[in-house]
Amino acid sequence: MRTDTGHVFKLEDYRASDYLIPATSLDFRLSPDATHLTALLTIERREGVAASAPLVLDGDGLTLLGVAIDGQALSASDYEATPDRLTILKPPATRRFELRLETEIAPSRNEALMGLYRSNNVYCTQCEAEGFRRITYFLDRPDILSVYTVRIEAPHNEAPLLLSNGNPVERGALANGRHYAIWHDPFPKPSYLFALVAGALGKVAGSFTTMSGREVELGIYVEPGKERLAGYAMDALKRSMKWDEDAFGREYDLDVFNIVAVSDFNMGAMENKGLNVFNDKYVLADEETATDADFANIEAIIAHEYFHNWTGNRITCRDWFQLCLKEGLTVYRDHEFSADQRSRAVKRIAEVRTLRAHQFPEDQGPLAHPVRPRRYREINNFYTATVYEKGSEVVRMIRTILGPETFRAGMDLYFERHDGEAATIEDFLKVFEDVSGRDLAQFALWYHQAGTPNLTVSSAHNAAAKEFTLEIEQSVPPTPSESRKRLMHIPLAFGLVGADGKPVAWDSVEGATVDDGVIHIRKRRHTVRFSGISERPSVSLNRGFSAPITLSVQQKPDDQFFLAAHDSDAFSRWQAFNTLLTDALIAAFRQILGGKQPAFAGRLAELAGRIAGDETLEPAYRALALALPGEADIARDIGKGIDPDAIFAAREALARAIAEANRAAFSALYDSLVDKGPFSPDAASAGRRALRNILLDYLALLPGGAGLAARHFAAATNMTDRAAALAVLTHRHPGTAEAEEALAAFEARYRGDALVLDKWFQIQAGVPGARTVDKVRELMRHPAFSIANPNRVRSLIGTFSSANQTGFHRPDGEGYRLFAETVLQVEKRNPQVAARLATALRSWRSLEPGRQAKARQALLEMAKAENLSADLRDIVERTLA
Ligand code: ARG
Numbered sequence: 077m078r079t080d081t082g083h084v085f086k087l088e089d090y091r092a093s094d095y096l097i098p099a100t101s102l103d104f105r106l107s108p109d110a111t112h113l114t115a116l117l118t119i120e121r122r123e124g125v126a127a128s129a130p131l132v133l134d135g136d137g138l139t140l141l142g143v144a145i146d147g148q149a150l151s152a153s154d155y156e157a158t159p160d161r162l163t164i165l166k167p168p169a170t171r172r173f174e175l176r177l178e179t180e181i182a183p184s185r186n187e188a189l190m191g192l193y194r195s196n197n198v199y200c201t202q203c204e205a206e207g208f209r210r211i212t213y214f215l216d217r218p219d220i221l222s223v224y225t226v227r228i229e230a231p232h233n234e235a236p237l238l239l240s241n242g243n244p245v246e247r248g249a250l251a252n253g254r255h256y257a258i259w260h261d262p263f264p265k266p267s268y269l270f271a272l273v274a275g276a277l278g279k280v281a282g283s284f285t286t287m288s289g290r291e292v293e294l295g296i297y298v299e300p301g302k303e304r305l306a307g308y309a310m311d312a313l314k315r316s317m318k319w320d321e322d323a324f325g326r327e328y329d330l331d332v333f334n335i336v337a338v339s340d341f342n343m344g345a346m347e348n349k350g351l352n353v354f355n356d357k358y359v360l361a362d363e364e365t366a367t368d369a370d371f372a373n374i375e376a377i378i379a380h381e382y383f384h385n386w387t388g389n390r391i392t393c394r395d396w397f398q399l400c401l402k403e404g405l406t407v408y409r410d411h412e413f414s415a416d417q418r419s420r421a422v423k424r425i426a427e428v429r430t431l432r433a434h435q436f437p438e439d440q441g442p443l444a445h446p447v448r449p450r451r452y453r454e455i456n457n458f459y460t461a462t463v464y465e466k467g468s469e470v471v472r473m474i475r476t477i478l479g480p481e482t483f484r485a486g487m488d489l490y491f492e493r494h495d496g497e498a499a500t501i502e503d504f505l506k507v508f509e510d511v512s513g514r515d516l517a518q519f520a521l522w523y524h525q526a527g528t529p530n531l532t533v534s535s536a537h538n539a540a541a542k543e544f545t546l547e548i549e550q551s552v553p554p555t556p557s558e559s560r561k562r563l564m565h566i567p568l569a570f571g572l573v574g575a576d577g578k579p580v581a582w583d584s585v586e587g588a589t590v591d592d593g594v595i596h597i598r599k600r601r602h603t604v605r606f607s608g609i610s611e612r613p614s615v616s617l618n619r620g621f622s623a624p625i626t627l628s629v630q631q632k633p634d635d636q637f638f639l640a641a642h643d644s645d646a647f648s649r650w651q652a653f654n655t656l657l658t659d660a661l662i663a664a665f666r667q668i669l670g671g672k673q674p675a676f677a678g679r680l681a682e683l684a685g686r687i688a689g690d691e692t693l694e695p696a697y698r699a700l701a702l703a704l705p706g707e708a709d710i711a712r713d714i715g716k717g718i719d720p721d722a723i724f725a726a727r728e729a730l731a732r733a734i735a736e737a738n739r740a741a742f743s744a745l746y747d748s749l750v751d752k753g754p755f756s757p758d759a760a761s762a763g764r765r766a767l768r769n770i771l772l773d774y775l776a777l778l779p780g781g782a783g784l785a786a787r788h789f790a791a792a793t794n795m796t797d798r799a800a801a802l803a804v805l806t807h808r809h810p811g812t813a814e815a816e817e818a819l820a821a822f823e824a825r826y827r828g829d830a831l832v833l834d835k836w837f838q839i840q841a842g843v844p845g846a847r848t849v850d851k852v853r854e855l856m857r858h859p860a861f862s863i864a865n866p867n868r869v870r871s872l873i874g875t876f877s878s879a880n881q882t883g884f885h886r887p888d889g890e891g892y893r894l895f896a897e898t899v900l901q902v903e904k905r906n907p908q909v910a911a912r913l914a915t916a917l918r919s920w921r922s923l924e925p926g927r928q929a930k931a932r933q934a935l936l937e938m939a940k941a942e943n944l945s946a947d948l949r950d951i952v953e954r955t956l957a
C-alpha cells in the first residue's frame with residue numbers, strides 16, 4: 077500500500093519528461109510468490125536536455141535485484157533505489173542507452189489488485205492509472221509511449237495460456253514442463269495499457285473481417301466450463317467493431333483482439349491494447365443467471381472498452397488531468413452505440429437518470445470537481461461520474477452546437493491529427509474550432525468549471541402584441557475552491573407546443589441566438605421574444621437533455637400535465653411526468669414532516685394509468701415512466717434537512733395511491749405481458765419484462781400482494797423476473813414467510829455461483845428499514861462473502877451504503893458505524909475499493925441535524941485511523957472539508 081505523502085499534483089506543473097522510452101522489452105518468469113522480471117528499456121534523452129540530468133523512474137513497493145546500462149552492471153554509487161523510486165544519478169552521455177532492470181514481485185500477495193496479481197489462480201494485471209510501477213521501475217506516465225515486446229515463461233500445467241498486448245510472435249516448450257510465449261505490440265503505448273494474463277482458461281473464439289477486408293481473430297477467455305456464458309459478449313464485441321466502422325470510420329488495427337474475464341477486479345473493465353481485461357460480471361451471462369440490465373451492461377462495457385482502442389489507445393492522454401479526453405468521449409461513444417442498438421429515447425432517459433443519480437450529487441457536494449480537474453492527490457479517486465458521465469454530456473453538447481456533420485468532421489480531424497499522440501482537452505476542442513470556424517472558449521468552461529448550472533425560466537404571453545417571452549437566467553452554484561463562477565454557454569433545446577400538441581411556429585425571435593431548436597444561453601440573463609404567436613403555448617425545455625443542468629421553471633401544473641401527455645420529444649414527455657411525480661413527492665415529504673397524512677391529486681395517478689396502458693409507447697419507456705424517482709433522487713431535489721424515513725413514507729404513499737387508483741388496469745396489463753416463448757435478451761423483450769415487473773411492484777402493495785409476488789417468483793423462467801420478484805417480496809414485504817422462503821430458495825438454487833449470489837446479497841442489503849444493518853453484519857459472515865473480493869464488497873456494503881437510504885441512515889448511526897468499520901477493514905487490502913465505498917457519505921451535509929452529527933462522527937472515525945492510504949485519506953478529508 078502506498079503511503080500518503082500528502083503531495084498534491086497540479087495541472088499547471090506539467091512538464092515533459094527529460095527522457096523517453098521508445099522501446100520496452102519485458103521478460104517475465106511467473107511464479108505466485110516470486111515472479112522474476114527482466115525489463116530492458118531503451119532510454120532516449122530528449123533533445124535539448126543536459127546529459128547530466130538524472131533519470132528518475134517511478135516504482136511502488138518494488139524489490140530491485142539488479143540494474144545495468146548497456147550491459148554494464150551499475151555500482152551502488154551510480155544509482156539510488158527505494159521501493160518507490162529508482163534514480164540513475166549519472167546516465168551515459170550518449171543520447172540513447174539500454175537500461176536493464178531486474179525486479180521481483182509476489183502476485184499472490186497483491187490484494188490491492190493493482191499491478192500484477194492473481195485472481196482465481198489466474199495471473200492478471202491492472203495498470204491504469206499507476207499500477208505499472210508496481211511491476212517494474214518506469215516513467216509511469218501516459219505521455220511516455222513505448223513499443224513493447226513481452227516474453228512470458230511459466231510452468232505449462234499452471235499456465236497453459238500466456239497472453240499479452242499486440243500480436244503473438246512465437247511460443248514454445250522448454251525443459252521441466254515449462255513453456256513461453258512472445259508478444260509484440262507495434263503501436264507505441266503508455267504503460268497504463270500494458271497487460272499480461274496467464275493461467276488455465278477456457279476460450280470462446282470468433283472472427284471479424286474489418287472494413288478493409290482484414291481478418292481479426294477474436295478470443296474471449298473465461299473460467300473453464302463457463303464458455304457457454306460468453307456468447308452474448310462475443311456478439312456484442314462484433315457489433316461494436318462494426319458500429320465503430322460505420323459511425324466513426326474506425327477500423328481495428330491488430331491481428332487479434334482478446335478479452336479475459338477475471339473474478340477479482342477493482343472496476344468494470346480495462347482497455348489494455350488488444351487485451352481487454354474484464355470484471356467477469358460484465359462478460360458472463362445467460363437467462364438463468366443474468367438480468368436484462370446485466371445484458372445491457374455487458375453490451376455497453378464491451379463496446380466501451382473496444383471503442384477505447386481509438387479514443388484512449390491510438391490517441392491517449394498527455395497526463396491524468398486529461399482523463400476525460402478518453403473517458404468522457406468513450407462514454408459518449410458507447411451511449412450512442414447502445415442508442416443505435418436499442419431504443420434511443422429509452423436509452424437517453426436511462427442515461428439522464430444515471431447522471432442525476434450519480435453526477436449531480438457529486439457536483440453538489442464536497443467532492444465536486446471540474447470534468448478536467450486541476451488538482452489531485454490520488455488519481456484513482458478521479459474515475460468519477462463527473463469525468464465519465466458529465467464528460468460524455470460535454471461531448472454531446474459539442475455535437476448539439478455544431479450539428480452532426482461538423483461534429484463528425486471534427487472527430488475525423490481529431491483522429492487524423494493526433495493519432496499516435498498523447499493529447500489534451502485543448503487539442504480536442506481545437507479540432508472542432510478548426511472544422512467549424514467557431515470560438516469554443518466560453519464553451520470550454522464545461523471542462524474547467526465544476527458545479528451544475530441552473531436556469532431559472534419564466535414565460536409571458538402578450539396576446540395583443542402576439543408576443544411570447546421567455547426570461548432565462550443562468551447561475552452556477554459555488555463549489556469547493558471555486559467560489560466565483562463564470563458565465564457558461566448552455567445549449568438549451570426547446571419547443572413551443574400548441575394546444576393541439578403541434579409545434580408552434582414564430583415569425584422572428586430576438587434576445588438570444590436560436591437555431592435548430594436550440595437557444596444558446598451565453599449571458600446571465602436573456603429575454604427571448606418570439607413574435608407572431610397568437611395563443612399562449614406550453615414550453616418544452618432542455619429537450620433530449622441537451623445540457624446537464626437543473627431547471628427552475630415557473631410553470632403551471634396544467635402545462636406540466638399537458639406536456640407529460642403531448643410533448644413530441646419523448647425525453648421531455650418523460651421529464652414532464654417525472655417532474656410532476658417529484659413535485660408530488662416533495663410536497664408529501666413536507667406533509668409527513670408536518671405530521672400530516674400525504675395526499676395526492678387524483679389526476680396524477682390517472683395519468684400514470686394512462687401512460688401504463690398507452691400502446692403507442694414502447695413498454696420499456698412506460699416502465700421508466702412508472703418507476704418513481706428514487707429516494708436518493710428525492711433527497712437530492714429537496715436539498716437539505718433530509719429525513720430518509722419521511723422520504724420513504726412519501727414514496728410509498730404515492731406508489732400506493734397509484735396502485736389503488738389503477739388496480740384493475742394494472743392487473744390486466746400485468747397478466748397480458750406474461751412472457752411467452754423462448755427467452756431473448758433483445759431490448760423489446762426486456763422492455764416487456766421491465767413493464768411487467770414494475771407493475772408487480774405496484775400490485776404488491778395491494779391486498780394479496782405478497783402472494784402475487786411469490787407466484788411471480790415461483791413462475792419465473794429467467795433471472796430478470798426471478799430477481800425482480802425477490803426484490804419486490806423482500807422490499808415490500810420484508811420478514812414475511814413469502815420473502816424468507818424466496819430468499820432461501822434463491823440461495824439454494826445458486827449456491828456456488830458467486831455472481832448470482834451477489835444479487836442475493838444486493839437485494840438483502842437494499843431491504844428498507846432499521847433491521848438491515850444487523851442483516852448486513854450477519855451476511856458478512858456468510859461463506860459466499862469475502863471482504864477481499866470487490867464484487868462481493870460492492871454488492872453487500874456498496875448497496876447498503878449507497879442504495880438503502882432508510883437502512884444506512886438509521887437515526888441511531890448504527891449504519892454509519894458498520895460502514896466506517898468495514899471501509900477501514902477493506903482499506904487494509906484494497907485502498908481503491910475502500911475509497912470508492914467511502915464516497916457514500918458525500919452528501920452528509922444535506923441530512924437533518926441528528927443524522928448529520930452521526931455521519932460526521934463516522935467520517936472523523938475514519939480520518940483518525942492510523943496509516944490511512946492516500947486513497948481513503950483524500951476522500952475522507954475532502955468530504956469533511
Ligand atoms: N479505463 C477503464 C475504463 O474504461 C477504467 C480503469 C480504471 N482504473 C482505475 N484504477 N481507476 O473505464
Ligand code: ZN
Pocket residue numbers: 380384402403406
Ligand atoms: Zn473507459
